[in-house]
Each structure stands twice: as structure tokens, then as C-alpha cells.
Amino acid sequence: MPIRIVANPPLERPTEASALVRGMDARVIWIDLLNPTPEERRQVERLFGIDLPTLEDMKEIETTSRLYAEDGARFMTAPILSQVESSLPQKTEISFILVGQALITIRETNLKSFGAVMAQCDRRGAASRDQVLLSLLDAIIDRQADLLERVAKEIDTISQNIFQREIPNRPSENVLRDTLCELGRNGDLIAREQESLVALSRLVQYAGQTDFDAHERDPGVALYPRLKPVARDLHSLTEFAGFLSNKVNFLLDATLGLIQIEQSSIVKIFTVAAVIFLPPTLVASVYGMNFAH
Known part of the structure; x- marks a missing residue:
């Protein structure tokens, strides 16, 4: 993919790695690498004198692998859910x-x-790299919030179907099985979203720190107060995700309770049938015995 560059004031955006060095100067504030080639990675590394993390490095789960300072630069990695409109959002770093x-x-x-x-x-x-970072975080958080809102609506619909007072017919086994599957799918989405929100919260906290190595090229002291609203949004979304997780667990218990009630009803039918047919069965058993006289 072409390297995309944002500068202030704007400059012509190069489309090849070899043109990157020629087009770079102090005006550049954002370089976006989407599936970079090895040559593009080497160009950026030589330009800034840093080692870019590989895709394998970005998938590491240790905090020290996701958040660290090296060669005067600050590295921050977080997993998020993409394709939030689809039924199966995917995790990406x-x-x-x-x-x-x-x-x-x-x-x-x-x-x-x-x-x-x-x-x-x-x-x-x-205007600056900090403005771009804040805009990206806001956009990412908005997308994660959209996913939680969609999940909340689906859970509300499931809850209404489970607890509706007037049920024309008892829920069938297939309906209850589908309900369990829907609750499980939404519970999995919420768990993955909680992982993403926790990682983003740590990233924001790390980005706002000012006690870095004195050799860091730009400590970004002014970034800390501007990240406070972002941190508040993440905190509220984390709490909401926790609420949804608890609600899913409650609905799972309720659905399993309905299944147990249905099973008890079936057992009751067989018990009544056994009592009704007990006398004829007893008589048939007596007369069916092989008596000598």
C-alpha cells in the first residue's frame, strides 16, 4: 500500500518508498503505514533512526511489548475490533x-x-501530530461505542423475548437453543471489546505520561491534559461493557432456567403417564406370569 503522509502546511504525498525520503521535511506530522512492504519499513526506519515493530511484535500481549520508549521515540500498540458493522468483528492491532x-x-x-x-x-x-493522535483516538473510540450500542440493542431484544408476559406458545427447544447462541455470541463480542478498551486505556495513560527518558526527542507535555476527555470516554465505555456483560450472564441464567422448566414439564408428563398405565400394566403382568396351575 502507498505510504500516506500528512504535513503542515500540506506537501505532495509520495506514493513510493523511494520518494518518501525526498519528500520528507520538518512539516510532516503523520505517516500512515498500511501493510507496509519491507522496503517501506526500511525507508521510515532510516529516516527516523528507529526500529519499527513488526506485525508479530504488535500481537504480543505483554504490556512491556505494547508500551515502551526506545531510541527517543514512544511506541504504543493496542488491539481493536474492526468491521464493527458485521456480525463477526475481527481483532486487529x-x-x-x-x-x-x-x-x-x-x-x-x-x-x-x-x-x-x-x-x-x-x-x-x-496542526500537529498531537491533534492527529487525538482525532484518531476519538474516531476509534466512536467506532467501539457504536459496537457496544448495537450489542445493547440486541441484548434488549433478547431480554424482551425471554421475559414477555403473554406467550402464545411455549418456546421450543430450537428457540431456546438459538437464544443461547445469540447470548454467547454477544458475550464473546463484549469480552473482546473489554480487552480492546482496557488496552486503549493503558495506551492513553502511557501517552500522557511526562516522566520519560530525558533523551526522548519530544516529551509531549501538552498532550496530557488533552487526553483527559479521551480517558473519561474510555472509562465510561468500560463500565458500560461491564454492565452488558453482567446482563448477558443474567439472561443466560434465565434461559437455562426456562430450559430446566421445559425439561421438568416433560418429566411430569411421563410421570403422570406412568401412574395412569400402572394398573393395566400390573394386571397384564400378573396374568402374563407362567403359573403351573
Whole structure:
């Protein structure tokens, strides 16, 4: 994929790795690498004097592998859910690198949040790397919030179906099985979303720290107060995700309770049938015995 560059004031965006070095100067504030080739990675590494994390490095789950400072740059990686409109959102990792006055992003998935921020920069421009970082975080969080809102609506629908007072027919085994599957799918989505929100919260906290190595090229002291609203949004979404998780567990218990009631009803029918047919069965058993006289 072509390397996309945002600068202030704007400059012509190079489309090849070999043109990157020729087109770079102090105006560049954002370099977006989408599935970069080895040559593109080497060009950026030589330009900034840093080692970019590989896609395998970005998938590491240790905090020290996701959040660290090295060679005067700050590296931050977080997993998020992409394709939130689909029934099966996928997890993908994004790396944010603050080096000097520039922001470098590395990703392997085409995300709508990045496309929206890039289009906004094309229309209005961007003042600094911090503004771009904040815009990206806001766009990502908005997409994660949309996913939680959709899951909440689905859970409300399931809850109404389970607890409706007037039921024309008893829920069949297939209906209850489908309900369990829907609750399980939404519970899995919420768990993965909680993982993403926790990682983003740690990323925001790390990005706002000012006690880094003195050799860091740009400590970004002014970034901390601007990240507070982002941290509050993440905190509220984390609490909401926890509420949804508890609700899913409650509905799972309720559905299993309905299944047990249905099973008890079936056992009751067989018990009554056994009592009704006990006398004829007893008589037939007596007369069916092989008596000598």
C-alpha cells in the first residue's frame, strides 16, 4: 500500500518508498503505514533512526511489548475490533509511534476511522501530530461505542423475548437453543471489546505520561491534559461493557432456567403417564406370569 503522509502546511504525498525520503521535511506530522512492504519499513526506519515493530511484535500481549520508549521515540500498540458493522468483528492491532514532531501509525487492516481522519486532514489540514493522535483516538473510540450500542440493542431484544408476559406458545427447544447462541455470541463480542478498551486505556495513560527518558526527542507535555476527555470516554465505555456483560450472564441464567422448566414439564408428563398405565400394566403382568396351575 502507498505510504500516506500528512504535513503542515500540506506537501505532495509520495506514493513510493523511494520518494518518501525526498519528500520528507520538518512539516510532516503523520505517516500512515498500511501493510507496509519491507522496503517501506526500511525507508521510515532510516529516516527516523528507529526500529519499527513488526506485525508479530504488535500481537504480543505483554504490556512491556505494547508500551515502551526506545531510541527517543514512544511506541504504543493496542488491539481493536474492526468491521464493527458485521456480525463477526475481527481483532486487529494498531501501533502509534511518537517520534519528534511526527506520528507514525502501523496497521494491517483498512479501518474506517483512519479513512475518516485522513479525509478530514485532506479537507481541513492538521496542526500537529498531537491533534492527529487525538482525532484518531476519538474516531476509534466512536467506532467501539457504536459496537457496544448495537450489542445493547440486541441484548434488549433478547431480554424482551425471554421475559414477555403473554406467550402464545411455549418456546421450543430450537428457540431456546438459538437464544443461547445469540447470548454467547454477544458475550464473546463484549469480552473482546473489554480487552480492546482496557488496552486503549493503558495506551492513553502511557501517552500522557511526562516522566520519560530525558533523551526522548519530544516529551509531549501538552498532550496530557488533552487526553483527559479521551480517558473519561474510555472509562465510561468500560463500565458500560461491564454492565452488558453482567446482563448477558443474567439472561443466560434465565434461559437455562426456562430450559430446566421445559425439561421438568416433560418429566411430569411421563410421570403422570406412568401412574395412569400402572394398573393395566400390573394386571397384564400378573396374568402374563407362567403359573403351573
